[in-house]
Amino acid sequence: MGRYIIIGTIMGVLIGWFMGFSLLTGMLLGGVIGGVSKALHYKSEKEHNSYETPKQSFSLREEQLDLKKERIQTGEVRVHHEVVEDKKMMTVPIKREELVIEAGDEDEIRIPLKEEEIEIHKHPVKVNEVSITKQQIEEEEEIKTTLRKEVVHSEVTGEADVREEER
Numbered sequence: 001m002g003r004y005i006i007i008g009t010i011m012g013v014l015i016g017w018f019m020g021f022s023l024l025t026g027m028l029l030g031g032v033i034g035g036v037s038k039a040l041h042y043k044s045e046k047e048h049n050s051y052e053t054p055k056q057s058f059s060l061r062e063e064q065l066d067l068k069k070e071r072i073q074t075g076e077v078r079v080h081h082e083v084v085e086d087k088k089m090m091t092v093p094i095k096r097e098e099l100v101i102e103a104g105d106e107d108e109i110r111i112p113l114k115e116e117e118i119e120i121h122k123h124p125v126k127v128n129e130v131s132i133t134k135q136q137i138e139e140e141e142e143i144k145t146t147l148r149k150e151v152v153h154s155e156v157t158g159e160a161d162v163r164e165e166e167r
Helices: 002-019 023-049
Strands: none
Touching (some): 002 023
């Protein structure tokens, strides 16, 4: 409102000067005209906007799915080797000497007798090699869940004219 009074005062001073009034009279007359002008402008603006209702709105929300993958330990495999005993039986031919005595007239004779004796020696021999690796296998897993969202419903009572627009 102050702006209208100041503009009216300046206009009143200029009009008073042209018309030959005193500056004070023009100033007072211009201030009154500015105030009345503002009041009339406010009233017409209020009447003009009385038919328009302010726009009202609200937000609709919906849930969205965020997926996060996390590596977890599902198990553990312990790989080791152990020694197992396996009984082996083998038949090995051996030779030995036998003394055959035939009656005769000689005195005593000494004959050394010998035989083969089996010695067992064991030594490790590589028979197999085991390799251990990990593989990553990609599979697809289907996830089912329910997401919620807000929708607009309107209830009309009386003869209200409602127009719904899709966006």
